[in-house]
Amino acid sequence: MHTLPQEIEVWYIIPSIRREMAMCFSREHKISYDNVALMMGLTKAAISQYIAGKRVERIKMHPKALEEVKVSCNRIVKNKSNVAKEILRVLEIIKKKKLHCEICGEMIDGELHNCKEVKIPEVVM
Template sequence: MRPPCEIVVWYVIPTIRSELAKELLNLGMKQKEISELLDITQPAVSQYISDKRGHGIKFNDETQKLIKDFAKGLVEEKYNQRDIIPHVCEICRKVKTDEILCQLHKEKGKMPTDCDACMSSHLAE
């Protein structure tokens, strides 16, 4: 049995990074700049951009907008590297409220259909 936080680490965070890297690339940043900004390797950025990593979730329009707005703020230097963790956490909390985490937990975590672990962790926040 996988706890919800393991699902976040394996699926949610990589998808956030993937979407963020793609948006930064669309806004004109080079892969090397993205890797330095996100503190990941350039090959990791390449894998995120080419959907070889972090492509297992489809975020809704509201979550996509959070990512796009954050990317735009990074490019315009409204935000910097120290703002990445709080913004990724904000996006992750949004994903939890969309019940994507519950769906993934049941699919990938082999949880019974009546499990409420994800919702219980959401209510504890």
């Protein structure tokens, strides 16, 4: 069975970004779970689960993506952006640099192995 790239984003990448943002807000910026939940539009229970490692615990983000999440958190805390815009920004970086393949676990030593993502060929006009 093939997986659409958007399914990988929804199931793995966006929750991973949320987890890292929640941890950054809580640990580095000392923001309470209640306020993190408000900022992110999630429940306090969801924030607690992200931070405790009970959601998307198997998914490890690429170090470059983690750096971008920290940049995003700083921008949000300084009121220079909002959570939705920053999640989209990090998601775009992950797609452009093909880091989603590494997050998915199919990229080994720079090569794709057993990738089940649907590849849509470019149309030549």
